[in-house]
Amino acid sequence: MDIQATLDALLTDHHDKLDTRAVLIGPGALDAPGVAAIATYLGAGPWLVAVDAHTWEAAGARLTGAIDAAGHAWERYDVPDGHDSPHPMCDDASVEAFEAALARGTYTGAIAVGSGTINDVVKLAAHRAGVPVACAGTAPSMNGYTSKIAAVLSDGVKTTVPCTAPRVVLADLDVMCDAPPRMIASGLGDLISKPVSNADWQLSASLNDTFHSAEAMEIIERGAAMLEGVAPRLQGGDREAMAGLVGSLMFSGLAMSVAGSSSPASGGEHLVSHFIDMEAHAYGMSYDLHGCQVGVGTLTTAHLYQRLAELDPATIDVDARVAALPAWEDYDALLRERFGKLYPAVVKHTRLGYPTPDALRARLERLTSGWDVILERVGRTLRSRDSIERDLLDCEGPTRFSQLDVDPERARRAVTWSKDIRNRYTILHLAWELGLLDEWADEALEDLV
Numbered sequence: 384m385d386i387q388a389t390l391d392a393l394l395t396d397h398h399d400k401l402d403t404r405a406v407l408i409g410p411g412a413l414d415a416p417g418v419a420a421i422a423t424y425l426g427a428g429p430w431l432v433a434v435d436a437h438t439w440e441a442a443g444a445r446l447t448g449a450i451d452a453a454g455h456a457w458e459r460y461d462v463p464d465g466h467d468s469p470h471p472m473c474d475d476a477s478v479e480a481f482e483a484a485l486a487r488g489t490y491t492g493a494i495a496v497g498s499g500t501i502n503d504v505v506k507l508a509a510h511r512a513g514v515p516v517a518c519a520g521t522a523p524s525m526n527g528y529t530s531k532i533a534a535v536l537s538d539g540v541k542t543t544v545p546c547t548a549p550r551v552v553l554a555d556l557d558v559m560c561d562a563p564p565r566m567i568a569s570g571l572g573d574l575i576s577k578p579v580s581n582a583d584w585q586l587s588a589s590l591n592d593t594f595h596s597a598e599a600m601e602i603i604e605r606g607a608a609m610l611e612g613v614a615p616r617l618q619g620g621d622r623e624a625m626a627g628l629v630g631s632l633m634f635s636g637l638a639m640s641v642a643g644s645s646s647p648a649s650g651g652e653h654l655v656s657h658f659i660d661m662e663a664h665a666y667g668m669s670y671d672l673h674g675c676q677v678g679v680g681t682l683t684t685a686h687l688y689q690r691l692a693e694l695d696p697a698t699i700d701v702d703a704r705v706a707a708l709p710a711w712e713d714y715d716a717l718l719r720e721r722f723g724k725l726y727p728a729v730v731k732h733t734r735l736g737y738p739t740p741d742a743l744r745a746r747l748e749r750l751t752s753g754w755d756v757i758l759e760r761v762g763r764t765l766r767s768r769d770s771i772e773r774d775l776l777d778c779e780g781p782t783r784f785s786q787l788d789v790d791p792e793r794a795r796r797a798v799t800w801s802k803d804i805r806n807r808y809t810i811l812h813l814a815w816e817l818g819l820l821d822e823w824a825d826e827a828l829e830d831l832v
């Protein structure tokens with residue numbers, strides 16, 4: 384498959400729904416062709432180039448050398464390390480600082496040199512300043528390069544904020560192959576969640592009539608096809624395999640942009656990862672790369688789907704389940720106890736998704752009466768937990784919470800409490816409504832901690 388040609392065709396076909404105009408993944412991305420694409424979509428300069436010490440080494444020096452050779456003006460901006468962190472963080476302070484730097488000059492565009500964090504800082508600040516963005520990627524670690532959302536730590540809580548996607552994304556395959564092995568594993572982890580997050584997306588559409596886009600699904604599936612057979616070759620510097628991973632990451636981000644929502648690429652497994660991040664930031668606990676956490680979260684939710692498929696719908700007692708639904712006041716008190724200082728940030732999301740007894744009855748009746756059709760629809764994209772684990776192992780990625788430095792109690796909290804941090808219906812919510820989440824989580828975690 385010619386991945387560059389496939390990407391070009393996608394950008395053309397969905398031109399009206401996308402901000403991104405050019406994605407270059409081949410050789411030359413950081414040389415004259417990449418600079419020409421930047422000049423086309425960001426104006427002739429000057430450009431403000433955001434780097435940190437590492438990304439300068441990995442790609443910044445080479446790209447700016449090519450910018451000099453082409454005769455465009457640019458200035459370097461070093462993204463500072465976060466508060467209490469040895470690395471840059473995408474938080475309110477770093478976004479405001481870059482926005483202020485943009486306001487001090489007459490830049491026609493901003494260039495992010497980095498992966499998730501620097502890309503998020505630049506695209507959010509530049510969006511607010513009304514300046515177009517290019518991104519030169521330094522690692523295939525997540526699917527956000529082409530997305531219209533930025534993950535930002537705002538008032539101590541990790542949230543996603545809508546913004547304009549980069550006009551131009553450059554991903555040199557040599558740079559990607561040289562990325563740290565764990566960042567490569569993180570990219571695979573973020574993508575390996577799709578069979579399960581797509582099941583969540585379909586589950587919500589089937590039970591709640593929420594929006595589902597066949598167009599975005601088709602993009603996800605084409606992106607997934609690029610990943611076939613690549614996992615064992617990713618850590619060996621195989622450029623063809625790397626092109627598959629990078630292409631699939633770009634497709635995943637573009638699918639979110641076409642759908643106008645992160646739902647095609649983010650289900651219960653992402654809630655597990657976000658929960659780990661939230662506790663980390665609130666209480667100074669450890670956390671790992673986004674995709675590494677998502678990969679382990681995916682093994683958990685894949686297990687829940689297997690248990691759901693084994694369930695006999697005749698055993699679901701809808702009256703009993705509705706009678707067992709806690710009154711909101713009681714659940715609210717439980718949330719306050721569970722989330723402590725995070726409670727104010729969490730409760731507004733929980734409240735939006737919390738069912739009334741009538742809504743729960745309607746949902747469970749729909750599930751039991753349409754069981755075969757719904758499970759068939761939801762199962763179309765699903766993969767088994769074992770096959771997902773095999774791919775993660777092939778790519779030398781973590782497959783246990785302990786490998787993320789998350790202890791068993793925290794893992795259990797992440798799986799059983801994270802459904803309350805976002806109003807997005809997933810298998811975690813359904814398992815809870817069936818009264819089975821604790822039991823299934825314990826069983827899944829038996830060999831995942």
Ligand SMILES: [Zn+2]
Pocket residue numbers: 525526573648649653673677
């Ligand atoms: Zn993700």
